[in-house]
Amino acid sequence: MAMAFQSILPTLPCFLPASNLPDGIDAPAVARGFATLGAWSLDDFTSDAMWRDSVALTGTLRTFYSAATVSAGWTERCFARQVHAFQLNPDAARVVRPAPGLGWINIPFTFATNTPTTTCSGFVSLVRGEGGWKIWLLRTILEQFDGYPNVDEPPQQPPVPIDGAEYECVIVGCGQSGLSVAGRLQALGVSYVVVDKVSQVGESWLQRYESMKLHTPRETSHLPFGRTFTDEYPEFLSRQDLARGYQAWAEKYSINILFSTELVSGSWNGDRRRWTLHLRQNGEVRSIACTHVVMAVGAGGHEPVRPHYLGEDIFQGDILHTAQYNNPHQWRGKRAIIIGCANSAHDVAEDMVEAGLASVTMVQRSRTCVIPVEYMPTRAADTITTADRNQYSAPLALNWQLSRLHIRAQIEANPARFDALERAGFRVDRSGDVFAHVHERYGGHYLDVGNCANIVKGLIQIKSTSPNHPIRFTPSGLLFSEGSNDSHLPADVIVFATGFKQNVRDTVRQLFGEDVYDAVDDYWGIDNEGEIRGAFKPSYHGNIWFLSGTSGHSRYFSRFIALLIKAGVEGVEVPVYRGVPGKAHEVEEVGGRGRGRGHKN
Known part of the structure; x- marks a missing residue:
C-alpha cells in the first residue's frame, strides 16, 4: 500500500505578508523613496524576511530565512564578491496582490560583482511595517560573466568543431533538459556533444502511449531562445507535437547529437x-574524454517501478507497466484493472473507456491530489525570459504558498465537483498541493483534463485499497484483502501506473562507481532550505551536473549550469558558499571545480 505523502514545504518559515495596500498606491514613488541602494542593515528587513540567491552571490542555489540570517548573509556575500553598481529600477516597480489582505511591492534592480566579474539582477519586495517600508523578500540572479557571450541569446554559430575524441562537456540525454543545456553551451562557445540511445530527437516522447499529451498549457513548454511551439500547435501538446517542435529546434540551432549511442560506463x-566515457554505438564501444558531464536523463531515468504480488505466473491475462503500454485496442470488450491514480493512470483509463472495454477499474492506493487543469495559475503576459525570472527566482516555499492559495480557493468555491468524485468512491486530497507533488514526490497527482467526468458517470470504477490491499493474482484477476472476507476483482489486463525510479544518483553509481556517487547529492525532493536536492547547481564533485524536471525547469536552470561550465572551462573561479551566514566557523568555500568531497543526506 502507498504511504501518505508528507511534504516538507509546510515546515519552512515562509509567511505571506498581511498588507492592505491602498488602491492606487504609487509603486514607483515608493521605490524612489527606498534609496539605500543595497547597503541594507538588519533594520531594513522584516523579521520573517527571505533571500533566494540564484548563483549570483553564493555560486549555487540557496534560500535564507529570518532578518538576522538574511542581513548577515547579504553583508557577507556582498563583501566577498565585491558588489558594486547597485541600481534600483523604480519605474518598473509593481504592486502584487495575490489575495485580499495580502500584498507587496516588487522592485527590480541590477548590480555587478568583481570576484568574479559578473552582471546580476534581482528583485526586492517591500511591505509596510513599523517605521516604514521594509524588505520582506530579496532575490538575486546571476545574469552573465563579463567578457563572454550571452547565455540567453540564440547561438550565432554552429557547434565548435571538435575531433570527436575530447569535449569540454558531454550531455547525456536529448530530451528537453539535454537540448536546453546544449543550446546554451553552444551560445557560450563551449564544445559539447549530446549522447542518447534514441535514433532521433523526440523519440523518447514518441515511445510513450499513443494518446499521451501534456497536462500543462503550450506556453509553459518552450525550449530556450523564444517560442518553440507557435500558435499553430494545440494548447495541450501531444507526443507528436513535442517531437516535431524539439526536432525543429535542434535542427535550427544545429545541436550536436550522437544518436543510437549509450553511455555504458x-x-x-x-x-x-x-x-573518460565509454559509449556503445552500433554494437561497438569507444571512449571519449571531457571535462564536464551533464546528466539530463530525468529524475530517475526511465526504469519502471511497481509492486509485485504472489501468483503472477498463474494469471491468464496481460500484465504491463505504463512504460510498455501503447494503446488499448487489443482489449476491446475485455476487463481492465489499473493500479494507480495519477496522471498516467487517468490517461490509460480514459483510453480504455473510449476503446470500449467491458469494464475499467482504477485501484486507488492513497488519496489523490486532483487539480482541474483550468485551476492552474496562468503565467503573466511577459516575455518567456521575464516570466521565468519572476517564477523561478522565488523561493520554492513562496511559490508553494502562492500556488496553494490560488488553487485551494477554487477548490473550496467548487466543492460539488469533488464531492461527486467522493460519492463515486474516489478519495480526493483537496489540499491543492500540486506544487509539492511536482517538487517533492515527482508526481502522484492528476491535472484533470477530462477523466474525472468518466469516474463520476460510472464509466470507470474505483477500488480503494485503504485499509485493504491486493494480496495475490488469481488465474482471472486480483484478490484483495478485506478484513475477515477477501474479494476478487476479475480482469483480462492489469496495468501498473506506479511510476519510475526516482533517484538518478543511483544511475551515477552504476555508471561511474562509488567515489563519484559519494561526491554527489541525492536527486530531487526538497532539502531543509527549500531547494531541490542535487538539481541545477554544483555538486561537491564539481564536474558533474544534473538537470531535469518540467520544461520550465529545463529552460531556466539550464542557463546556470551552462554559465558555470563556461566559467570552469575558462578558469574563472566561482566559489560555492555552503556556510551559515553570520557563523564564520561554519563557512566553507569550495572552488567551482569542486574538491571531490563526499556529501550524503
Whole structure:
C-alpha cells in the first residue's frame, strides 16, 4: 500500500505578508523613496524576511530565512564578491496582490560583482511595517560573466568543431533538459556533444502511449531562445507535437547529437580533471574524454517501478507497466484493472473507456491530489525570459504558498465537483498541493483534463485499497484483502501506473562507481532550505551536473549550469558558499571545480 505523502514545504518559515495596500498606491514613488541602494542593515528587513540567491552571490542555489540570517548573509556575500553598481529600477516597480489582505511591492534592480566579474539582477519586495517600508523578500540572479557571450541569446554559430575524441562537456540525454543545456553551451562557445540511445530527437516522447499529451498549457513548454511551439500547435501538446517542435529546434540551432549511442560506463581522473566515457554505438564501444558531464536523463531515468504480488505466473491475462503500454485496442470488450491514480493512470483509463472495454477499474492506493487543469495559475503576459525570472527566482516555499492559495480557493468555491468524485468512491486530497507533488514526490497527482467526468458517470470504477490491499493474482484477476472476507476483482489486463525510479544518483553509481556517487547529492525532493536536492547547481564533485524536471525547469536552470561550465572551462573561479551566514566557523568555500568531497543526506 502507498504511504501518505508528507511534504516538507509546510515546515519552512515562509509567511505571506498581511498588507492592505491602498488602491492606487504609487509603486514607483515608493521605490524612489527606498534609496539605500543595497547597503541594507538588519533594520531594513522584516523579521520573517527571505533571500533566494540564484548563483549570483553564493555560486549555487540557496534560500535564507529570518532578518538576522538574511542581513548577515547579504553583508557577507556582498563583501566577498565585491558588489558594486547597485541600481534600483523604480519605474518598473509593481504592486502584487495575490489575495485580499495580502500584498507587496516588487522592485527590480541590477548590480555587478568583481570576484568574479559578473552582471546580476534581482528583485526586492517591500511591505509596510513599523517605521516604514521594509524588505520582506530579496532575490538575486546571476545574469552573465563579463567578457563572454550571452547565455540567453540564440547561438550565432554552429557547434565548435571538435575531433570527436575530447569535449569540454558531454550531455547525456536529448530530451528537453539535454537540448536546453546544449543550446546554451553552444551560445557560450563551449564544445559539447549530446549522447542518447534514441535514433532521433523526440523519440523518447514518441515511445510513450499513443494518446499521451501534456497536462500543462503550450506556453509553459518552450525550449530556450523564444517560442518553440507557435500558435499553430494545440494548447495541450501531444507526443507528436513535442517531437516535431524539439526536432525543429535542434535542427535550427544545429545541436550536436550522437544518436543510437549509450553511455555504458565512465571514470573520473581527479589529477587531470578529466572524464573518460565509454559509449556503445552500433554494437561497438569507444571512449571519449571531457571535462564536464551533464546528466539530463530525468529524475530517475526511465526504469519502471511497481509492486509485485504472489501468483503472477498463474494469471491468464496481460500484465504491463505504463512504460510498455501503447494503446488499448487489443482489449476491446475485455476487463481492465489499473493500479494507480495519477496522471498516467487517468490517461490509460480514459483510453480504455473510449476503446470500449467491458469494464475499467482504477485501484486507488492513497488519496489523490486532483487539480482541474483550468485551476492552474496562468503565467503573466511577459516575455518567456521575464516570466521565468519572476517564477523561478522565488523561493520554492513562496511559490508553494502562492500556488496553494490560488488553487485551494477554487477548490473550496467548487466543492460539488469533488464531492461527486467522493460519492463515486474516489478519495480526493483537496489540499491543492500540486506544487509539492511536482517538487517533492515527482508526481502522484492528476491535472484533470477530462477523466474525472468518466469516474463520476460510472464509466470507470474505483477500488480503494485503504485499509485493504491486493494480496495475490488469481488465474482471472486480483484478490484483495478485506478484513475477515477477501474479494476478487476479475480482469483480462492489469496495468501498473506506479511510476519510475526516482533517484538518478543511483544511475551515477552504476555508471561511474562509488567515489563519484559519494561526491554527489541525492536527486530531487526538497532539502531543509527549500531547494531541490542535487538539481541545477554544483555538486561537491564539481564536474558533474544534473538537470531535469518540467520544461520550465529545463529552460531556466539550464542557463546556470551552462554559465558555470563556461566559467570552469575558462578558469574563472566561482566559489560555492555552503556556510551559515553570520557563523564564520561554519563557512566553507569550495572552488567551482569542486574538491571531490563526499556529501550524503
